[in-house]
Amino acid sequence: MWLYIAKRVLYAIPIALGVSIICFSLVYLAPGDPIQSLIPPDASDEDIAAIRRLYGFDKPVVFQYFDWLARAVTGDLGTSLQSNRPVLNEVTRAFGNTLMIAVAAVIVAFVLATIFGTLAAFNLGKPVDKVATSISTLGVSIPNYWMGIVLVILFSVQWRLLPATGMGGDGSDGFSWFEWDQARYAILPMVTMAMIPLGVVTRSTRSAVADTLSQDYVQLLRAKGLGEGRVVLHALRNALPQMLAVMGLQLGYLIGGSILIETVFNWPGTGLVMSRAILTRDIPLLQGTILILALSFVAINLIVDLLQTLVDPRIKRS
Amino acid sequence: MIRPPQIRSRLLPSTLAAVLMSPAALATGTSLPGGTLTVAMTVSDVPDWAGMPDQGFEGHRFVGYSLYEGLVAWDLSTSDQEVDIIPGLAEAWDIDPENPNRWIIDLREGVSFHDGCAWNAEAAVWNYQRLIDEDHPGFNPVDFARARSRTSTIAEVEPIDDMSFAIHTREVESLFPYNLVYVLMVSPCAYEAAGNDRAAYSQSPSGTGPYVFSRAVPGERLELLRNADYWNPDRIPQHERLVLLPMPEATTRAAALLSGQVDFIEAPSPDMIPALEGAGMTVVLNEYPHYWPYRLNVLDGPFADMRVRQAANYAINRDEMVALLNNTATPAFGAYTTNQRNFGDPYLFSYDPDKARALLEEAGCLPCDVTIGISPAGSGQMQPLPMNELMQAHLSAAGFNINFEVMDWNTMIGVFIRGAVAHPEYHAINFSSASMEPLSFVRSFMKKFQTPGGSNWGGYYHSEAEQLLAAALESFDPEEQDDLIRQAHELVVADASQIFVVSDLNPRAMAPHVQGFIQAQSWFQDMTPISVE
Numbered sequence: 001m002w003l004y005i006a007k008r009v010l011y012a013i014p015i016a017l018g019v020s021i022i023c024f025s026l027v028y029l030a031p032g033d034p035i036q037s038l039i040p041p042d043a044s045d046e047d048i049a050a051i052r053r054l055y056g057f058d059k060p061v062v063f064q065y066f067d068w069l070a071r072a073v074t075g076d077l078g079t080s081l082q083s084n085r086p087v088l089n090e091v092t093r094a095f096g097n098t099l100m101i102a103v104a105a106v107i108v109a110f111v112l113a114t115i116f117g118t119l120a121a122f123n124l125g126k127p128v129d130k131v132a133t134s135i136s137t138l139g140v141s142i143p144n145y146w147m148g149i150v151l152v153i154l155f156s157v158q159w160r161l162l163p164a165t166g167m168g169g170d171g172s173d174g175f176s177w178f179e180w181d182q183a184r185y186a187i188l189p190m191v192t193m194a195m196i197p198l199g200v201v202t203r204s205t206r207s208a209v210a211d212t213l214s215q216d217y218v219q220l221l222r223a224k225g226l227g228e229g230r231v232v233l234h235a236l237r238n239a240l241p242q243m244l245a246v247m248g249l250q251l252g253y254l255i256g257g258s259i260l261i262e263t264v265f266n267w268p269g270t271g272l273v274m275s276r277a278i279l280t281r282d283i284p285l286l287q288g289t290i291l292i293l294a295l296s297f298v299a300i301n302l303i304v305d306l307l308q309t310l311v312d313p314r315i316k317r318s
Numbered sequence: 319m320i321r322p323p324q325i326r327s328r329l330l331p332s333t334l335a336a337v338l339m340s341p342a343a344l345a346t347g348t349s350l351p352g353g354t355l356t357v358a359m360t361v362s363d364v365p366d367w368a369g370m371p372d373q374g375f376e377g378h379r380f381v382g383y384s385l386y387e388g389l390v391a392w393d394l395s396t397s398d399q400e401v402d403i404i405p406g407l408a409e410a411w412d413i414d415p416e417n418p419n420r421w422i423i424d425l426r427e428g429v430s431f432h433d434g435c436a437w438n439a440e441a442a443v444w445n446y447q448r449l450i451d452e453d454h455p456g457f458n459p460v461d462f463a464r465a466r467s468r469t470s471t472i473a474e475v476e477p478i479d480d481m482s483f484a485i486h487t488r489e490v491e492s493l494f495p496y497n498l499v500y501v502l503m504v505s506p507c508a509y510e511a512a513g514n515d516r517a518a519y520s521q522s523p524s525g526t527g528p529y530v531f532s533r534a535v536p537g538e539r540l541e542l543l544r545n546a547d548y549w550n551p552d553r554i555p556q557h558e559r560l561v562l563l564p565m566p567e568a569t570t571r572a573a574a575l576l577s578g579q580v581d582f583i584e585a586p587s588p589d590m591i592p593a594l595e596g597a598g599m600t601v602v603l604n605e606y607p608h609y610w611p612y613r614l615n616v617l618d619g620p621f622a623d624m625r626v627r628q629a630a631n632y633a634i635n636r637d638e639m640v641a642l643l644n645n646t647a648t649p650a651f652g653a654y655t656t657n658q659r660n661f662g663d664p665y666l667f668s669y670d671p672d673k674a675r676a677l678l679e680e681a682g683c684l685p686c687d688v689t690i691g692i693s694p695a696g697s698g699q700m701q702p703l704p705m706n707e708l709m710q711a712h713l714s715a716a717g718f719n720i721n722f723e724v725m726d727w728n729t730m731i732g733v734f735i736r737g738a739v740a741h742p743e744y745h746a747i748n749f750s751s752a753s754m755e756p757l758s759f760v761r762s763f764m765k766k767f768q769t770p771g772g773s774n775w776g777g778y779y780h781s782e783a784e785q786l787l788a789a790a791l792e793s794f795d796p797e798e799q800d801d802l803i804r805q806a807h808e809l810v811v812a813d814a815s816q817i818f819v820v821s822d823l824n825p826r827a828m829a830p831h832v833q834g835f836i837q838a839q840s841w842f843q844d845m846t847p848i849s850v851e
Contacts, residue, residue: 038464041731042771043470043770047466050462051459054452082372084460085536094537156576160578164573165565167538
């Protein structure tokens, strides 16, 4: 097991390198120039050259990349061109903020999807199945930014039950899921974020459990007189590896791709940071964010693989 | 010729507001009002508070001018007059009678930085030196870059005595004092105590402004406290705490205001204004020096012909554009708004599509193919996509064949900086502008300020206007400056130098308990008179 983990961690290195090269290249291939957001519009050629030199953008792109890489391996991801703050601090703070709602959203979605999917699988074609399938379809179909706006209108503007934006009076410095004054800020973004994984995992749970229920051994269990509760446990245990794989992917998507939800709720996570970095060509910040996201995706997949092994020992690791 | 229309505005009566902001209570020694004013800005990050701010003028508006000050300040105390500069950390500035390149600055007495550091000539020289001299221990590329358009003409600075110093410009520049208002003074003591390290300084920044730094959560919020010892008693904040939140999405800002999370929002979308007013919020509009144009490439292509430029100006139905924007804009007929002192009495292009078509035919450009660079968003760009769609409809009806090249804002800035010579593929670009002070007008219309190194994107040139503006740059008589610039403005408007479309009215919304705000005719606003009841 430990050897397997070590190998997977080593595999992450070429992945991270590949991601950083692709990201660096794409940013430079895109129209625009990082220097443009740093200089006044009426800057002269001399001033532009001076500022380019001061920021190190006068060096060839390859040299810039290796400069960045040499520092990145020591944990220094550089300084944001816009905010002038260390990229590592910016990204880790944002990553933590996103993780707070993404993990909660995945847990909520996983629990509800397990219930809905299992109920649907045990009642294929019946009204319960139709309701669960409808919930699943709605979760996947409704644009989550629209859902977010609707929730804000209802719960914040109309009923004033929950805050509309942000992370509370102390920002992310004072946020805690265990204090209601803080936690209430996260509820609407978390619920919005949970909608898509809820839909996706409900469908995959339904199909995995239904598939398990059609296996001969389930018939045997029932023939041996096992109660339905025990049958559910057996069915779920066999469906769990597939559900975990889907859930892991969903967590990865939520961490990296929640720009719209974070914009609607002004939640200071990786989505907001990344959109800011893209719009201002803040290359160090964009590089750092994508690198951290790529590594987190690798880590999530590793954790899912290990959990699958624990749940189902038949899944052998080389 | 037609007269400019009356401007629709929903102003807070400035006289009433002036009473509300009166510091009489301070003078009589009564306690200062408390309360927290929470503001949702349009920026996507907290503007930099460690010196020269980023995030454009919004950074200056909320952070720069709250914590810091320049030698010169904006007079933001009224809503019904054009804003001009007034003494700030300098009490007076004069050109050396023996040297037209040397400005003598007399500093304000009795001012100290928030950390107690003395404000004097030594501090002023230190601040300017660090922005122009790479070898200065306080030099930082961030501040250098952000201040550059206001410091690039400075040759050197020199102390004269304890409370005065001199700035030498590279050439005669009579409008130079307008540059002084943007360059903000930080405490040399605090900066040196931080080891001249900008990041360390940002932990305890120190300026001379009406607010002092309280705390910041990077990317999320900045909290400032009232500076009860501020040197100008008229501008001691009427609330205890100012909380600034970046909130780039207009719908989110409106929701935050309606749900009571914030007290004051910048730029609600025009569609949201009826809902905000219906919910009892106060919506304030006012003219300010902004215009939304197509800047024309006059070096080459169809717009090199004045008749085509005039046709485009006749083709635009400005009233329909204002209606599209839910009356949050006013028709623009020039680079100045109609109530600015240098607007003058120019020819006003009215909506006349038949005349536009006739001019195109006369110019041999019917249909007239033009390519225009536009952006889907950007500072001062208002609602660029629907506005450009309407522009396309108007221009097409008059005989133009419009091809839009859409690019993101950062790319558009690059196109602007490099100028029309480097981008002949664009016959025009949609790039909003501010004729806030005479200098910005001069830089937009004089040939010598053709980009790069100026704001004249399309290489515009009008010989008579060029001479007038050159004379204005060498005149040290403000009335003569204005007279020359006013004449130049009338000429470049009649010459259809750009397609002038609308000026933004800069809507802001606030909760009913927010009192005393005076929306000045400026990109900058004074938050200090606001009380939160």
